[in-house]
Amino acid sequence: MDLTLQPLALITILALLAHFLSSRMNAPIIVVEIIFGIIIGRNLLNLISDDFVIDFLALLGFIFLMFLSGLEIDFNQIESRGWGNIFKGLISFSLILALSYLGALAMGYGFILALIFSTTSLGVVVPTLRDLGISRSGEGQSILLTAMVADFLTILLLTFYSVSLRKSGELPIFVVSTLFIAYAAAYLIGKKALWHFPEFLSSWFKPDQPTEVGVRAAIAIMLGFVAYSEVVGVEEILGAFLAGVLLSMLFRGGSILEEKL
Template identity: 40%
Template structure:
C-alpha cells in the first residue's frame, strides 16, 4: 500500500506541477520528486501524540512516509547526478554508495554479534561518555564523507547513516531521545538561521513569484490529501484517510535542503525555493494540528488500564 500510494503521489505531482508551466521538463521532474516526499519527523510524533502509532491508520501512514521520504531523496540525488553529469560512469556513484552501506552493514552486524557487551554501552542511559552520540555522529560523518567523495549529495549519505544505525540496533529509544534533543537544540536551529539569512524575500515581493509560490503549496498539499483517499480501500474511514494525507503533506528541513540542491543544479529558481521554504513553515505547524482534529487522540491500552484502576 505504501509503495502504491507513493506512486500515486508521483503521478499526481507530475500532472499537478505541469499546471505551473514549468520552465523545463527537469524542473517538473524535480518538483514532482521533491513534493512527493514525506517527513517522518512530523508523522511519527503526531501519531504518538494521538495514540495512533500502533493502529491500522498509524501503520499505513508510517510505511507510506518511510517509502516516500527514502524514495524521493534517493530519486532526487540520482536525478541530480544525471543532470550534473549528463550520464556516463558517474551514475554509478549512487549504487557505489549503497554497496558501501551494505558492506558497513555486514561488518557492523557481525561486530555486534561477536562483541555485544561493547555495543550495549551505546544505548546505556547512564553512560557518562555518551558513546552512543559519538558513534552516531562518527557514522554520519563517514557516510557524508563517502558521499562527497563519490560526488553524491551529502544528504543521502546522512540519511543512509541514520537508516543503517536504526537497522543494526533495534532498541535505540534512549539514544533516539538524546539525539533528538541534540538535533532540535543545536543543529536544526543553526540550519534554519542559515536558511533565514539566505531566504529570497525580495523574490516574493513580486506578485507573479508570490502567486506561484502559493500555487506550489496548494498543489503539494493536494497531491497528498486526494490520493490518501485510497486508504479507504484498506479499511480507514474517509476522515482518517484525509487525516493521513494531511499528515503526509507536512514537511521539515529535508525539503529545504533538497530545494537548495535543486537551485544548485539549475533546475529550480529562487522563487520556487522560497515556495518550498514557505511550504515547510506552513505545513510543519498546521499538519499536526489538522491531523489531531481529523483523527482525535485515542486511549492506549496503558491509559485504559490506568483509568480502570482509578475507577476501582
C-alpha cells in the first residue's frame, strides 16, 4: 500500500485558509470547511480519493468531536434550569420523525429515510456554538441539548433497527444494551472513587498537572467505550458520546479538561 501525505497536506492548508476566510465572511468556520470539502471532494474537483490515512483521521476526528459534544453538556445548568430542554428535544424529534416517516412512505421509502430526515449533526452544531462563544450559555445549551437528543436517538434507533434485521445467531439486542450497562457501571464506580479519593482524582485535572494524567485518562475512557461499541455492534460515535457525558456528569464544569483537550 502506497502511503502519501499529499491529500492530508492539502486539507491542512485549506483548514488554515478557512480560518481567515471565515473571519472575513463573518461566518462560522465549519461552514467554510464544508464548502472546501465539497469543492475538493468527489462532487467537484475530486482531489481527495480513497485514502487510508484520511479515512482513519476522519473517523478519529469525528469520534473525538462526539466525545467533546458529550463533555460540552453542562449538567449544572440542566439541574438549575430543569430538564425542559431535554423534553423539548424529545417532543421536537418525535414530531419530526413522525412527519418524516409519513413523507418517506409517500415517496415509497421506509424507516431508514425517515431517520435520515430527522437527524441533526452535532458535528456542525458544536463547532458553530463554540465558534460563536455561546456553547456554555443558556441559549447555547438549549440548542446543544436539542441537537444532542436528535442525534442520540437517531443513532440509537438505527442501531436497534439494524440489530432487528440481523439473522438469528448474531449479536442480540441484549448484547447491544450492555453498552449502557457498562456506562451505568462506570458512572457508579466513578462516583464511588470521587467520594473516597476526591483530592487525588481532582488533582489529575489541575492546569499545572505536569504529566497530563487527566487527559490520558479521558482519552483512555473514550477509546475504551469506542472499542466496546465496536464489540457489541454499535456505532463508535455513540460510545464516544457516552464517554464524554460520563466525564461531564462526574466532573461538573470540566472546562479545564475541555481546554486541554
